[in-house]
Amino acid sequence: MINYQINQTIAKTDLTKLYNSVGWFAYTNTRVNLMAAVANSLMVVSAWADNQLVGLVRIVGDGETIIFIQDILVDPKFQNQHIGTELMNRVLSQYPAVRQKVLLTECTVHNLA
DSSP states (O other): OEEEEESOOOOHHHHHHHHHHTTOHHHHTTHHHHHHHHHTSSEEEEEEETTEEEEEEEEEEOSSSEEEEEEEEEOGGGTTSSHHHHHHHHHHHHOTTOSEEEEOOOOOOOOOO
C-alpha cells in the first residue's frame, strides 16, 4: 500500500536514492542544493511504500496565479502503479483556482539500439 504525505521532511539519503533511481544525477551531485530546493518548494507530495520513498512531486510558484510542477518522479521499481497519477491529482486538487499550471521535468533518453 502506498502512503502519500504532503510537505513531510524527507531525509537526504531518501531523496538521493529516489533521484538516483531515475538517473537524475545533476540533482544528487549537489545534495545540499537538492535539499534546499525541496525545502523551499511551495508544496512537496511524497509517496511511501512502508518506509521507502518511492515517488515525489514538488511545486514552485506563487500558488495564486501560477504553479510550476518542477519534478515528478517515481522509482522504476514502482512505476506503472498509478503513483505518478496520484501525485499529480493531489497537487492539482490543492490548486484548483490557479490558472497556469506548468509541468517542468527532466527527460532521460535511453539508447534503444
